[in-house]
Amino acid sequence: MNIFKLYLRLFFKSALGISLMYMIVFLFVSSVFLSSGGSSSSTSFEAFKCRTAVLNNDNSTVASELEKYIKDNTTPVELTSYDNDSIKDSIFARYVMYVLIIPEGYGERFATDDELKLGVYSVPDAASAALVDQMVNNFLITAELYKKGTGEIDFTKVRSDLSIESDVVMSNNYQSSKNSVTEQAITFMAYPILAIVLFATCHVIITLQHTDIKRRINCSPAKSLNVSLQVYLGAFVVALVVFAVMVVFMFAVYSKDITSYTAPFYFLNLFVFVLVALSIAVFVAGFGKFSVIMPVSNIVSLSCSFLGGIFVPLELLSESVLRIAVINPAFWYAKANGIISGITASNPAVPSELFVCIVVELLFAVAFFAMSLVVTRIKRSK
Amino acid sequence: MFIHLFKYRVKCMVADFGGMFWLLFFPLCLSLFFYMGLGNISESKIAAIDAAVIGENEEFLSAAKESGLFNFVDADEDNAKKMLSSEEVKAVFILGDEIKIMLSSNGIYQSISKLFLDTYLQRSETVVNIVSENPAVLSDGFIDELSDMHTHTEEMPNSPNMNFLVVYYYGLIAMAVIMGGSLSLENVSFIQANQSNVACRFNMAPVNKIYAFAAMSSASLMFHFASNLLLIGVLKFVFGVDFTDKIGLVILTVFVGCFSGLMFGALVGSLIKKGEGIKQGIIIAITMLGAFLSGMMSSDIKYYVTAYAPWLKYLLMPELVSDSLYVLYYYETLDKYFLNMGILLAMGIVCFAVTLIILSRQKYKSL
Numbered sequence: 001m002n003i004f005k006l007y008l009r010l011f012f013k014s015a016l017g018i019s020l021m022y023m024i025v026f027l028f029v030s031s032v033f034l035s036s037g038g039s040s041s042s043t044s045f046e047a048f049k050c051r052t053a054v055l056n057n058d059n060s061t062v063a064s065e066l067e068k069y070i071k072d073n074t075t076p077v078e079l080t081s082y083d084n085d086s087i088k089d090s091i092f093a094r095y096v097m098y099v100l101i102i103p104e105g106y107g108e109r110f111a112t113d114d115e116l117k118l119g120v121y122s123v124p125d126a127a128s129a130a131l132v133d134q135m136v137n138n139f140l141i142t143a144e145l146y147k148k149g150t151g152e153i154d155f156t157k158v159r160s161d162l163s164i165e166s167d168v169v170m171s172n173n174y175q176s177s178k179n180s181v182t183e184q185a186i187t188f189m190a191y192p193i194l195a196i197v198l199f200a201t202c203h204v205i206i207t208l209q210h211t212d213i214k215r216r217i218n219c220s221p222a223k224s225l226n227v228s229l230q231v232y233l234g235a236f237v238v239a240l241v242v243f244a245v246m247v248v249f250m251f252a253v254y255s256k257d258i259t260s261y262t263a264p265f266y267f268l269n270l271f272v273f274v275l276v277a278l279s280i281a282v283f284v285a286g287f288g289k290f291s292v293i294m295p296v297s298n299i300v301s302l303s304c305s306f307l308g309g310i311f312v313p314l315e316l317l318s319e320s321v322l323r324i325a326v327i328n329p330a331f332w333y334a335k336a337n338g339i340i341s342g343i344t345a346s347n348p349a350v351p352s353e354l355f356v357c358i359v360v361e362l363l364f365a366v367a368f369f370a371m372s373l374v375v376t377r378i379k380r381s382k
Numbered sequence: 383m384f385i386h387l388f389k390y391r392v393k394c395m396v397a398d399f400g401g402m403f404w405l406l407f408f409p410l411c412l413s414l415f416f417y418m419g420l421g422n423i424s425e426s427k428i429a430a431i432d433a434a435v436i437g438e439n440e441e442f443l444s445a446a447k448e449s450g451l452f453n454f455v456d457a458d459e460d461n462a463k464k465m466l467s468s469e470e471v472k473a474v475f476i477l478g479d480e481i482k483i484m485l486s487s488n489g490i491y492q493s494i495s496k497l498f499l500d501t502y503l504q505r506s507e508t509v510v511n512i513v514s515e516n517p518a519v520l521s522d523g524f525i526d527e528l529s530d531m532h533t534h535t536e537e538m539p540n541s542p543n544m545n546f547l548v549v550y551y552y553g554l555i556a557m558a559v560i561m562g563g564s565l566s567l568e569n570v571s572f573i574q575a576n577q578s579n580v581a582c583r584f585n586m587a588p589v590n591k592i593y594a595f596a597a598m599s600s601a602s603l604m605f606h607f608a609s610n611l612l613l614i615g616v617l618k619f620v621f622g623v624d625f626t627d628k629i630g631l632v633i634l635t636v637f638v639g640c641f642s643g644l645m646f647g648a649l650v651g652s653l654i655k656k657g658e659g660i661k662q663g664i665i666i667a668i669t670m671l672g673a674f675l676s677g678m679m680s681s682d683i684k685y686y687v688t689a690y691a692p693w694l695k696y697l698l699m700p701e702l703v704s705d706s707l708y709v710l711y712y713y714e715t716l717d718k719y720f721l722n723m724g725i726l727l728a729m730g731i732v733c734f735a736v737t738l739i740i741l742s743r744q745k746y747k748s749l
Contacts, residue, residue: 029679045485048493080689085713092712093685094546101538117536123544124537127426127490131497133535138501140534142508148527149512149519161508166499169476171466171486295403299411306415318422 003208003217003227007234010207015200022199023245026192045168049075050128052098053090055082060107062143065155069139069162070100074132087121098122098132111144138162182257183341184313186266187334189246191305193270194277194330196242198297201235201281206288235278243274261348265340272361273333279368280329286375309334329364332357383589384597391601395565405565406609409558410616416550417621423547426490432470433495434462437477442502446475451498475499541712543626546681551623552707553678556700558613559639560672562606563647563665569598570651570737571658575746577651591741599644607640628710631719635710638723639703642730643669646699649733652740672700684708695722702726 052074056067070076077096079086090096101119109115118136122129142161146153207213208231217227247267250258258266284296305311307321308330317325325331336357343350395401430453435443446452455471465471466486473495474484483499485492509528512519519525571577573594575585584594614636617623625632646668650661675698677684687694687701695701706722713719 045492045496046488047496048488048490086689088540088712089685089688091540092544092546093549093681093688095682095685095689100535115534118534119538120535121538121540123425124540124542125425125427127428127494130428131490131494133533134494134497134501136535137533138497138504141531142504144531145505145508145512145528149524150516157508157511161504161511164500164504164507166496166503167480167482168496169482169484171463171484291400295400295408298408302412302415306419312419312423316423317419321418321422 001230003222003230004234004237007204007208007231008237010204011200011234011238014207015203019196019200019242022192022195026189027249029188045170047073048128048131049073050098050132051075051077051094051096052100052132053077053079053082053087053096054100054102056102057104058102058106060110061155062107062110062140062153063102065143065158066102066136066139069159070132070136073135074098091121091123094123097126098129100132100136110140111147182254183337185254186250186270187310187337189250189270190273190308190310190330190333191301193242193246193274194280194301194304195297197239197274197277198281198284198300199293200238201278202285202288202293202297203290204234204238205231205282205285206290206293209285209288232282235282239274239278243271246270259345261343261345262340265343265350265354266337269333269336269340269358269361272358272365273329275365276329276333276361276368279365279372283368283372283375286372286379304328304330307331314338329361332360332364336361384593387589387594387597388601391569391598392605394568395602395605401565401568405558405561405606406612409554409613412554413551413613413617413621416547416554420547420550431472431491431495433473433475434465434471435475435477436462439477439481442475442477442481445502446498449498451494541714543624543711545624548624548711549677549681549684549704549708551617551621552704552711553673553676553684553700555610555613555617555636555707556639556676556704557669557673557678559606559610559636559703560643560646560669560700561665562602562610562640562643563650563669564662565602565606566599566644566647567651567658567661567665569595569602570648570741572598573741574652574744576655576744577658585746591744592738595648595737595741599648602644603640606644607637610636610640624711625707626711631710631716632707635703635706635723638727638730639699642699642726642733645730645733645737648737652737668698669700672698673704676701676704678704696725699726699729702729 052070053076054067054070056063077090079090079096079099082099082101087099091099099121101121103116103119106116106118118140120129120133120136122133139158139162142158143153143155146158208217247270250266250270280300284300288296307317308325308328309317310330310333314322314325314331314334322331336354339351339354339357431451432455433452434455434457436457436459443454447454455465457465457471462471462474463484466474466484469486472485472489472491475495476482476484481499481503483496485496505528509525512524572580572584573591575581585591611633614625614632618625618629647665650664654661654664673679675683675687675694684704688705695705702722702725706719706726709716709719709722
């Protein structure tokens with residue numbers, strides 16, 4: 001097992017640093033994912049809650065009641081500053097979709113001929129901003145009606161009226177959430193796996209192909225098949241470690257969201273994708289020179305991730321990209337994760353489509369591995 | 383001699399596959415991935431919501447049609463449910479003595495549909511309450527006022543340029559521009575005799591080092607600026623990235639960014655005596671950190687920097703380049719732009735001055 005040991009020594013010496021860097025970046029981005037929200041498993045309708053900020057410059061009852069109503073029915077956001085540029089920046093970045101400015105003296109002049117208007121900053125024509133605008137006007141029109149109809153605004157009645165909700169009938173195929181944060185984060189694991197496995201495997205295999213090392217191995221009594229198997233074993237062990245780290249991370253961070261129904265399938269899908277990454281790496285290493293490892297591993301991992309639904313959910317990719325994506329193994333990995341996330345305690349049946357995705361991934365792995373053997377054979381014959 | 387050094391430096395850069403890849407092909411590939419991956423992302427816009435109706439309720443239907451919120455599709459009960467399942471309609475209103483809404487998923491259009499029905503029911507309740515409390519309102523024209531309710535909000539003036547996806551492309555340009563520092567790293571290593579064999583030979587020739595540095599830096603600046611102009615051209619004309627009509631200022635930003643990036647690389651190359659890998663690592667680390675903070679990997683990050691650590695963007699060159707492009711796109715005034723440009727140019731000049739001092743003071747006892 002000298003070649004195998006040499007493989008691991010080379011990995012620790014030259015590829016561990018970059019691999020750790022990818023891992024740290026992955027952990028950081030995943031923590032950003034986690035902080036961005038949680039998944040929904042509710043079976044009843046959940047109204048969309050737009051990110052909204054309210055700047056209340058008035059201390060009247062109508063202003064404070066409006067502020068409370070809006071904060072209760074949206075996702076309230078506090079801005080670090082409410083100057084014009086800060087509000088504009090927050091709207092542009094979609095940190096907040098709707099900023100309501102209640103001017104000083106609004107309450108005094110409410111429902112009079114001299115009424116002040118509420119200032120609104122929002123993303124033009126955005127449906128979410130229109131939703132909040134509808135809420136704001138609904139509250140104020142209700143208050144105005146009471147003032148005009150009874151001479152005073154009884155906010156208890158306003159609140160009581162506005163608490164009336166229509167009955168929602170859910171259709172049989174109701175879907176509460178198409179993309180949970182957990183599913184996205186597990187799907188995102190494909191990128192560090194591709195990047196690490198590609199870089200590490202290519203780097204070590206190309207080092208082993210150095211003329212001096214190759215000659216030294218060739219003059220040893222080890223058979224060529226045995227040497228190849230030890231190299232592949234080394235690459236597999238490194239990939240297995242990457243897989244194990246990912247699984248530990250998955251359990252440590254997403255244990256609440258991964259149920260006993262989904263866990264085995266997430267692991268299976270991840271493991272198969274590690275095999276795919278390994279086969280791509282072995283194939284790329286067959287061509288390799290040191291100067292092209294970083295460029296090629298970056299381009300392959302980024303292209304697979306961008307165009308395969310790893311960075312951007314499949315639902316958001318255009319039709320033309322999706323048509324090309326079928327020849328991208330990352331697409332099948334992401335698609336399989338989407339199917340797995342739909343397996344729940346109430347619907348534990350495993351769709352056959354999931355196995356189709358996994359088999360397609362395996363076929364990709366076999367195809368790349370076969371091509372790498374062909375490349376090696378051609379190189380040897382030369 | 384200047385022309386000779388200039389020409390050979392250009393030849394070296396063109397022949398260097400690694401340099402060409404990272405400075406030209408990698409940004410182009412990344413912009414293609416951005417275009418293909420992010421091209422279909424858009425906001426849910428205000429539009430008439432396709433909805434179906436089961437049953438009869440003239441009052442509700444006329445209110446719904448008057449609102450202009452819905453585009454009603456004729457369908458019987460079975461068809462309406464099928465259309466809801468296939469998402470041909472977002473909501474089905476079940477009319478009768480009690481009005482209900484049928485939905486098949488959560489979403490913004492579903493929420494608007496439900497809010498409309500809630501508002502209709504709430505308004506009915508409000509009118510009933512008011513009339514029961516004060517029946518005289520019926521003769522005061524109160525009912526007429528109901529249909530004459532005005533909105534209480536007004537939109538504040540804001541820029542029409544609201545496509546937040548441009549931040550990704552601006553971050554990419556910032557990365558490409560400042561990454562040019564690696565070219566200057568080579569320039570310095572070709573001149574400083576303690577850094578390469580080429581430099582040892584070079585120092586034997588009767589050429590002033592500052593003169594040689596100027597010639598090589600000019601070649602690098604020309605090459606780097608040209609490659610970034612190509613990137614801007616591809617982004618604008620192939621991928622349709624919006625640079626507004628201030629394209630002249632965009633090109634100025636790229637030029638100043640290229641100059642400052644190159645001078646930053648020269649400073650790192652002359653100041654640090656370690657191996658080339660470490661110096662390249664420093665340039666890549668600072669460039670990628672700046673590109674990350676400027677929103678190349680997530681547009682949210684740019685906002686967090688602006689909101690919580692605005693001083694940070696004045697320390698990192700990629701942030702300054704990206705923010706200048708953002709200001710040109712989003713803001714109508716140019717004061718922030720010129721502040722950014724001034725700081726970026728000052729950084730470049732300081733790096734240039736320090737590099738000159740270091741280069742001119744180095745003498746070798748033997749080579």
